[in-house]
Amino acid sequence: MxxxxxxxxxxxxxxxxxxxxxxxxxxxxxxxxxxxxxxxxxxxxxxxxxxxxxxxxxxxxxxxxxxxxxxxxxxxxxxxxxxxxxxxxxxxxxxxxxxxxxxxYVGLATSVQQAPSFESSQWTVREALTEPELRNHVAINAEVWGMDLTSVEAAIRERMSYISLPGRRGGYIVAYNNEGLPIGNGTFRISSDGQTMYLIGSAVLPEYRNKGVYHSLLQYRINKSKEEGCQLLTVQARIGTSEPILRRLGFKEYCKFEMFVKQF
Known part of the structure; x- marks a missing residue:
């Protein structure tokens, strides 16, 4: 490509x-x-x-x-x-x-064949398929990024609508600690031509950062991309957060994005 x-x-x-x-x-x-x-x-x-x-x-x-x-x-x-x-x-x-x-944000990519592989982790990662699991997914975003209650409920409705979509190409994943509490999340979607998996954001609670949670969330999606026959992994990585991690793991920079905001 x-x-x-x-x-x-x-x-x-x-x-x-x-x-x-x-x-x-x-x-x-x-x-x-x-x-x-x-x-x-x-x-x-x-x-x-x-x-x-x-x-x-x-x-x-x-x-x-x-x-x-x-x-x-x-x-x-x-x-x-x-x-x-x-x-x-x-x-x-x-x-x-x-x-x-x-x-x-930096646009990063790597081939699925060259994607990193990590050792088994203590964290459990699974796809969110029920409303309580989707609430766990949104709760992580709410704590890390800040969301009001109305926005939280809207996000849950959007996720519920998406997972019920016939032929959906993506999903939401949640990482749990040994007590079964949600500590991180991620999202993925496969391109319409089936060649690319989009890694759409990850968030980890502050007290669990630098403990392998992000790697566990990434490994789940890498494994999924291989199962689905994808050739490319892409991500719009936020500068200073996921971007340096992914660079160290072999992802290459191809472009940059700016996010401007207009307040009303």
């Missing part, structure tokens, strides 16, 4: 969903130039976001329409700027309109 195709695969994590997916309360705009989402029940900028924008003409007008869309709903939102985003100066245009650079 050439470099440009790897970059496209990394970027596609944000929008390569099953075409039959319908999540209650989720609005989506999807066309050749723009993909955005708005979650009626969530205030999280991870649920309300522009994930792809390729404005080759009239960018100012189109940027203003996107801002007006979220402002009309009084929804703060994120705008992801990646290697394929247009216009080329989109970051500067967003800053001039009151967006702040909230975070930066």
């Amino acid at each position: 050439n470099i440009d195709n790897v970059i496209l695969a990394i970027e596609a994590e944000q929008y390569d969903f099953e075409p039959t997916l319908r999540i209650p309360g989720l609005q989506e705009v999807r066309n050749e130039e723009l993909i955005l989402r708005l979650s009626e029940g969530s205030s999280s900028v991870f649920a309300n976001k522009v994930v792809r924008s390729v404005f080759t003409s009239n960018p100012e007008e189109k940027i203003r329409k996107v801002i007006d869309f979220y402002e009309s709903k009084q929804k703060s939102f994120a705008w992801w700027v990646g290697p394929k985003s247009q216009p080329y100066d989109l970051s500067l245009r967003l800053k001039s309109k009151g967006f702040t650079l909230e975070d930066e």
Whole structure:
């Protein structure tokens, strides 16, 4: 796979969903130039976001329409700027309109064949398939990233809707300690062509970091990718958290992303 195709695969994590997916309360705009989402029940900028924008003409007008869309709903939102985003100066245009650079991510990838392997761990990792297990998954995010109660409930509804989807290509996993308490989570989804597994975030409770939980969550997904016949593992890794870990494990950088946020 050439470099440009790897970059496209990394970027596609944000929008390569099953075409039959319908999540209650989720609005989506999807066309050749723009993909955005708005979650009626969530205030999280991870649920309300522009994930792809390729404005080759009239960018100012189109940027203003996107801002007006979220402002009309009084929804703060994120705008992801990646290697394929247009216009080329989109970051500067967003800053001039009151967006702040909230975070930066690195697009990393490795072949499944070259993926690392870890020794057996004391932590148990399993896929979340019931509402209590999905609540455990969301509870980790709520503690690590901060989520209000309304956003928590919206996230649980979204996950419940997803796991009941016929032919779904992804899932949610939770790591548990010896007492059966949730201590970390992760998400994965396989691309529409079956070639790539997207590693979509992991979170570990602060008191369990540097104890192999992250590695256990990663190993589960690596094993799953092999079972499914995937060829590539990709991740949009947050700088300073998962990014340095994955680099040490052999993942290679291909691109970068900026996450801008507009508050209302």
